[in-house]
Each structure stands twice: as C-alpha cells, then as structure tokens.
Amino acid sequence: MSSPAAALHPELAALCAAALGEEPVALVPLAGGAYNTTYAVTLRTRQLVLRIAPAEESQYACERHLLRNGTAALAVLPELGVATPTVVLADFSGSRWPCDLVFEEVVPGEPAPTVLPRHERALWRGYYRQLGEVARSLHARTGPAFGRVDGPRFDRWSDAFLTSLAATVADLGSVGLPTDDLDAVLELGGEERELFDEVTVPRLVHGDLWNVNVMLDPDAPQPRITGVFDFDRACWADPEAEWSLYMASRRPGTERDAFWETYPPDPSPAAARRRCFYTASFAAQVRLEAHRRDLPEALEASRDEVRAVLEALRR
Known part of the structure; x- marks a missing residue:
C-alpha cells in the first residue's frame, strides 16, 4: 500500500525512494522560503529537508545556482556554536529531477519568527546578542579570494562587489x-574602487543571516539560538557587507541594538562610506524580490532607500 505522501506527491515520493532507498511517510511543503521550494520529508527512521531550486531558465543571473553555492559554503563553515545543515545528498546533474536538489538533515528548533513572539520583548535583546556572536564566529573564517564560495573568484573586493551589484541591476x-538610481551608485562605486580595496582579507559572509534563517529552542525560558541555515548567498567578502548588519541598523533604539554589543561595527569613516554602498546593494536585492512577489510598496521603499544613499554619498 502506498503512503499518504505518495498519494499527495507521487513524483516527489518516487524521487525520495530512488535517492534515499526509502519511500517517505510524509511530505509537507515548508513556508518561509522565497526562492527554493522546500519540503519536510518524514521517513520511517529520520526526518530530512528537501530543497529544490527553481528551474534554471527562471533564475535571475545574480541568483544563478544558489543551491550549489550554499552547499559549497556548508563545506567551509567554521564552528559557530550552533547547528548548521548537514547535507545527506546533493544532486546537480538533473538525472534525478529537472532542477538542482539537496536533502539535508533537519536543523533542531523552530523558526525564530515563530518563537520570538512567545517571549517578552525585553528578552529579545538576548537573541540579538547571540546573533551578533554567530555573525562574528562566521566572519572569523578567511578565504582564498573574494566572491561567491563556488566562484567566480576575484583578487580585489572592488571587482567582486561591483560585479555582483551590476548583475543585480542588469536583472532589474x-x-x-x-x-537609474542604482546606475548612479555603480558609477560612484567605479570611481571609488580604492575605497573597497582597503578591504584585503576575504571573510565568510552568510548573505542572508537574519531571523527567517535562524532556529530557536521552543522550550527555553528565553530566546536561545539552536541553529542557522540557508547559506545559499554566502560569499567571501567584507564582513560589513552582511545582511544582518544591514537589518540590525534599520531600527535603532529597539532591541536590535543589542546586536552591536557582540558585533561592534567598524567606526572608521571609510567603513561608513562602504556601508552606504552595501545598503544600496541590499536595496537592489529587495527590489528584485519585491518584483518577484508583487510588492509595490517594497519597490517604492527601495527607491527611497537608494535615494537617501545617493544623497549621503554626494555630500
């Protein structure tokens, strides 16, 4: 007799059986991801996560083969003090499924956006302090060159950063x-390559380190990080070009300020100017995501943010 999973998702159940040697008992789509399609896979002996990339022809150039990059990043992670995904099987050949896919062990805990609201707001500061510690541990790992973990690689940070931003702008x-606003940022960046090239040590950056990619202990009396996942946008970079630093700075005067207690920002004027460029880069990514999800207000907010960046850079 076939399992309920086979009845609901026959092709995916067959994929699991062929790849893992065991038909799943349950296959449940997971919410939260905006790029890959993700399922909780329950087998008789264990539980896994199946991540399936979008069809190659539907991927933006700046997001090409993100699942491959994330898998490469997992192989070079330092000790973070929390759990990270373990790859059980990765197939990028297209022989098992038309798209890239990865089976991973489940990272323990529950998603931070689900658990955090159960705690008093004052306790959230402890969570953001922990997140700063995770970022600091991650950024301690140095690499051979700048750029995505799976390549391409660049000797200079200016080349890696401006190439990445240009790809996003082209996709937009x-x-x-x-x-037009981002073209102006690119032009200014090209004129200030020496500013970026003051950064000479490539450090491992998650690229999307924030609440949606963090797991918490659901039974702890206060927020406790148990794991971090989704390293698809990881790269060797200036650590100040990390998504969590951008997000922590967006609501000053709130519990997010605790992030800076364990991850103090570089106070130099040069670093502050580079952060302006990174803000524009993040706004470009948000604009692309807003288009994909049909969020007109987010599109306009992106324009406002880049406008403010340009004003700051031109002072």
Missing part, C-alpha cells in the same frame, strides 16, 4: 524596473 532592467 531585464524585467522592466527602473535602475
């Missing part, structure tokens, strides 16, 4: 979104 243009 390809879907008909205005890019």
Whole structure:
C-alpha cells in the first residue's frame, strides 16, 4: 500500500525512494522560503529537508545556482556554536529531477519568527546578542579570494562587489524596473574602487543571516539560538557587507541594538562610506524580490532607500 505522501506527491515520493532507498511517510511543503521550494520529508527512521531550486531558465543571473553555492559554503563553515545543515545528498546533474536538489538533515528548533513572539520583548535583546556572536564566529573564517564560495573568484573586493551589484541591476532592467538610481551608485562605486580595496582579507559572509534563517529552542525560558541555515548567498567578502548588519541598523533604539554589543561595527569613516554602498546593494536585492512577489510598496521603499544613499554619498 502506498503512503499518504505518495498519494499527495507521487513524483516527489518516487524521487525520495530512488535517492534515499526509502519511500517517505510524509511530505509537507515548508513556508518561509522565497526562492527554493522546500519540503519536510518524514521517513520511517529520520526526518530530512528537501530543497529544490527553481528551474534554471527562471533564475535571475545574480541568483544563478544558489543551491550549489550554499552547499559549497556548508563545506567551509567554521564552528559557530550552533547547528548548521548537514547535507545527506546533493544532486546537480538533473538525472534525478529537472532542477538542482539537496536533502539535508533537519536543523533542531523552530523558526525564530515563530518563537520570538512567545517571549517578552525585553528578552529579545538576548537573541540579538547571540546573533551578533554567530555573525562574528562566521566572519572569523578567511578565504582564498573574494566572491561567491563556488566562484567566480576575484583578487580585489572592488571587482567582486561591483560585479555582483551590476548583475543585480542588469536583472532589474531585464524585467522592466527602473535602475537609474542604482546606475548612479555603480558609477560612484567605479570611481571609488580604492575605497573597497582597503578591504584585503576575504571573510565568510552568510548573505542572508537574519531571523527567517535562524532556529530557536521552543522550550527555553528565553530566546536561545539552536541553529542557522540557508547559506545559499554566502560569499567571501567584507564582513560589513552582511545582511544582518544591514537589518540590525534599520531600527535603532529597539532591541536590535543589542546586536552591536557582540558585533561592534567598524567606526572608521571609510567603513561608513562602504556601508552606504552595501545598503544600496541590499536595496537592489529587495527590489528584485519585491518584483518577484508583487510588492509595490517594497519597490517604492527601495527607491527611497537608494535615494537617501545617493544623497549621503554626494555630500
């Protein structure tokens, strides 16, 4: 008799059986991911996560083969003091499924956006202090060159950063979104390559380190990080170009300020100027995501943010 999973998702159940040698008892789509399609896979002996990339023809150039990059990043992680995914099987050949796929062991805990609201707001400060510690541990790992973990690699941070930003801007243009503001940021960045090249040590950056990619202990009396996942956007970079630093800075005067207690920012004027460029880069990524998810207010907010960056850079 076939399992309920086979009845609901026959092709995926067959994939699991062929890849893992065992038909799943349950296959449940997981919410929260905005890029890959993710399932909780319950087997008789264990539980896994199946992550399936979008079809290659639907991937933006700046997001090409993110699942491959994330898998490469897991192989070079330092000790973070919390759990990270363990790859059980990765297949990028297209022989088992038309798209890239990865089976991973489950990271313990429950998603931070689910658990945090159960705690008093004052306790959230402890969570953000822990997140700063995770970021600091991650950024302690140095690499051979700048750029995505799976390549391409660049000798200079200016080349890696500006190439990445240009790819995002090109993708925005390809879907008909205005890019005049970001073109201006790129032009300024090209004129200030020496500013970026003051960063000479490539450090491992998660690229999307924030609440949606963090697991918490659901039974702890206060927020306790148990794991971090989704390293698909990981790269060797200036550690100040980390998503968590950008997000922590967006609501000053709140519990997010505790992040800086364990991860103090570089106070130099040069670092502050580089952070302006990184803010524009993040706003470009948000604009692309807003287009994909049809969020017009987020599109306009991205324009406002880049406008403020340009004003700061031109002072």
